[in-house]
Amino acid sequence: MALVDVFVFWVHLTCASIWVGGSLFLGIVLAPMLGTIAESPADRLALMLRIGRRFNRFALPSFIILIITGIYNSRALLLQPNALIDSEYGIILSIKIIFVIVTLIFYVIHIRSIDIETENRIRSGDSTNSSIQPIRSRIILLGRVIVGLSVIILFLGALLNNSGVLSL
Numbered sequence: 001m002a003l004v005d006v007f008v009f010w011v012h013l014t015c016a017s018i019w020v021g022g023s024l025f026l027g028i029v030l031a032p033m034l035g036t037i038a039e040s041p042a043d044r045l046a047l048m049l050r051i052g053r054r055f056n057r058f059a060l061p062s063f064i065i066l067i068i069t070g071i072y073n074s075r076a077l078l079l080q081p082n083a084l085i086d087s088e089y090g091i092i093l094s095i096k097i098i099f100v101i102v103t104l105i106f107y108v109i110h111i112r113s114i115d116i117e118t119e120n121r122i123r124s125g126d127s128t129n130s131s132i133q134p135i136r137s138r139i140i141l142l143g144r145v146i147v148g149l150s151v152i153i154l155f156l157g158a159l160l161n162n163s164g165v166l167s168l
Helices: 003-037 041-073 088-111 116-124 129-161
Strands: none
Touching: 003 041, 003 129, 041 088, 041 116, 041 129, 088 129, 116 129
16 A cells, blocks of 8 residues: 555544544533533523534534545545445445435535524524524434434444455
8 A cells, every 4th residue: 555545544534533523522522511501502502503613614624535535545446336336345335425425415404404694693692492492403413313324434434444344
């Protein structure tokens, strides 16, 4: 393996750590703590939005780099489309690609689920708890789906790193 390939793989792993590790931290550590930091659901959502926007400054570039480095790492197989369906490795890679596309779709929906006007109203405290509950529920559900998909993608990557060979 050439040094450039090792470097690209390392960048891929680093970005996966940021994307998945950061998402898990937000969902498992930070979100439960918001109840002790902010008093009302509106305050929790406002804080969650601020933290989420800050995280997205790192998460979005990481996700884009993951896609680019993933394409680079798979270039030999992608140049032979039949290999994507004729080998166990190719099938796992194809499934991983589908999961990445689905994750990207959910991520776009997630980050666009609140428009700027609504976000400003929430931050300024002009929203009632009943009006923000559906928004909060949607954001939490989408976040959980994205994390779940991302963990599955990591597992598929581990299978690929094991040459896609399953021995049960």
